[in-house]
Amino acid sequence: xxxxxxxxxxxxxxxxxxxxxxxxxxxxxxxxxxxxxxxxxxxxxxxxxxxxxxxxxxxxxxxxxxxxxxxxxxxxxxxxxxxxxxxxxxxxxxxxxxxxxxxxxxxxxxxxxxx
Amino acid sequence: xxxxxxxxxxxxxxxxxxxxxxxxxxxxxxxxxxxxxxxxxxxxxxxxxxxxxxxxxxxxxxxxxxxxxxxxxxxxxxxxxxxxxxxxxxxxxxxxxxxxxxxxxxxxxxxxxx
Numbered sequence: 001x002x003x004x005x006x007x008x009x010x011x012x013x014x015x016x017x018x019x020x021x022x023x024x025x026x027x028x029x030x031x032x033x034x035x036x037x038x039x040x041x042x043x044x045x046x047x048x049x050x051x052x053x054x055x056x057x058x059x060x061x062x063x064x065x066x067x068x069x070x071x072x073x074x075x076x077x078x079x080x081x082x083x084x085x086x087x088x089x090x091x092x093x094x095x096x097x098x099x100x101x102x103x104x105x106x107x108x109x110x111x112x113x114x115x
Numbered sequence: 116x117x118x119x120x121x122x123x124x125x126x127x128x129x130x131x132x133x134x135x136x137x138x139x140x141x142x143x144x145x146x147x148x149x150x151x152x153x154x155x156x157x158x159x160x161x162x163x164x165x166x167x168x169x170x171x172x173x174x175x176x177x178x179x180x181x182x183x184x185x186x187x188x189x190x191x192x193x194x195x196x197x198x199x200x201x202x203x204x205x206x207x208x209x210x211x212x213x214x215x216x217x218x219x220x221x222x223x224x225x226x227x228x229x
Binding site: 033045052103108 | 146148150157158159160163170171173203205207215217218219220221222223225
């Protein structure tokens with residue numbers, strides 16, 4: 001079964017608008033971490049934001065925030081005031097359990113910001 | 116801030132050849148991870164090391180091996196290369212906390228097997 005599901009293969013948004021990228025996850029482990037990475041066309045993987053399963057508040061990092069709904073097992077990324085440089089592939093990923101090593105990634109969402 | 120360094124950045128090999136990819140983690144990061152990303156795919160975990168010991172293993176082919184050295188750098192050795200090994204290979208690093216630290220990725224090595 002897919003551990004991380006990103007249902008939006010592509011999204012097109014006007015510059016300066018807010019955008020929400022969806023991510024749902026599947027785990028029975030009470031301890032896990034959820035991560036978002038950005039991959040521009042140049043190929044590097046850039047860490048954006050992290051949410052732990054025991055965190056009481058939604059994570060925020062500058063223009064990025066994570067809408068964490070534990071009961072629904074969703075961890076959506078919200079980008080406020082989008083910029084042209086936000087155009088990239090965005091991956092949601094999960095690490096399960098204390099001491100877990102591997103990141104399991106979703107299929108990604110390609111975000112295009114239009115001027 | 117210092118980032119993960121990977122070398123080489125690009126590599127072209129023939130089938131059945133060998134390749135060695137190198138990774139230098141962020142200073143004071145003692146855990147390294149290797150991922151393979153095929154064209155149009157999400158990254159797949161290969162293997163990880165903590166304090167020179169293998170700490171987790173994913174879908175790494177038997178033709179591949181890896182190790183971590185005393186200075187924490189890591190090398191991924193790939194033998195009998197196949198066309199399907201053409202991919203972007205990432206190394207990532209993090210401090211070991213037993214928790215759920217973020218992994219910071221290097222720029223990747225783009226391997227093309229002809």
